[in-house]
Amino acid sequence: MCQTKTNKQSFTIPETMKVAYLEQPLQVNVANAPVPHVTGKDVLVQVMAVGICGSDVHYYAHGRIGKREVQYPHIQGHECAGIVVAVGDEVTRFSPGDRVAIEPGVACMTCSWCRDGRYNLCPDVQFLSTPPVKGAFVQYLKHREDFLFTIPEGLSFEIATLAEPLSVGIHAVKRGHLKTGDTVVISGMGPVGLMTVIAAKAFGAKEIIVSDMEPLRLEAALKLGATKAIDISKQSILDEVKQRTAGLGADLIIETSGNTKALQSTPELTKRGGSIVVIGFPPTDAVPLNVTLMLQNEINLYSVYRYTNTYPLAIDLLTSIGSQIQHVLTDSYSLDEIQAAMHQAHTNRSGSLKVIVYPHS
Secondary structure, three states, X not given: OEEEEOOOOEEEEOOEEEEEXXXXXXXXEEEEXXXXXXXXXXXXXXXXXXXXXXXXXXXXXXXXXXXXXXXXXXXXXOEEEEEEEEEOOOOOOOOOOOEEEEOOEEOOOOOHHHHOOOHHHOOOOEEOOOOOOOOOOEOEEEEEHHHXXXXXXXXXXXXXXXXXXXXXXXXXXXXXXXXXXOEEEEEOOOHHHHHHHHHHHHOOOOEEEEEEOOHHHHHHHHHHOOOEEEEOOOOOHHHHHHHHOOOOOEEEEEEOOOOHHHHHHHHHHEEEEEEEEEOOOOOOOOOOOOHHHHHHOOOEEEEOOOOOOOHHHHHHHHHHHHHHHHHHEEEEEEHHHHHHHHXXXXXXXOOOOEEEEEOOO
């Protein structure tokens, strides 16, 4: 064991830690591994909470997303927050005892995309849990200091994990140039869709229309600020949107689900001169769209890949919302219960919103 001491706090750091390994599809085991040693600009974070993301579930069940294939054993998890327990000799922004949210993608910051401020497109980004990079289902995580962000004492670690999906929503409304007073349609009320509701409201949307097939998710969206929830198994989203916009369509459509039919419906939902933002990955690479309608109505099409420069705002929004977002956190498990946690996230869409894993409980 080693011990770090500062004028803030002292931490005893063990030599080994618990780690959750994805051994094969649908099988996760907990084992011991060495605790990382930090030097330079790296920070050692005691991971206090990790949210299970849709991509975690996909890798868990299928072992791949597109061309990215898991090499077993693999460590998942990238929505995380914790406590700084040790710092490298070049770290200037953090000290042991600081509470932090962890932005999972560590970019090179020297390539042309990074220099342009679009570090989400960095070809050398090391993104937690994206194969072959190991993730955050661990008790201690080494991370570069410029991708850590202080969280206030009043913000819980589990809510701080939502800074990651909220960052996707913030990036989406920025990409779609959402303006104050706009009508926005958000399809798919998984965690990213729900966080996009928060982002749309914060950026001034007057009406936020959401769609899904699960009552729990639609109810959660209304609690977060959606003005209309549409159960697409019972209602026509096109009819509802046209009715609520005097036949014009919405200013901005944000598709988060990856559902092919949902994506294909977006041009008809969009007003002339409006915009479509695509977040969700469809099941196939090629998806037919009504390009003629988009051309005739001069509809803008934007894609979203992760996010850039969003974490400070995401943390501020989560802090301002406080307990109003607690209902999104429906399930909690210890790291030793990771198999049950992944199974819950994979199979219980109607009863779960966000599953949180606590590595130190």
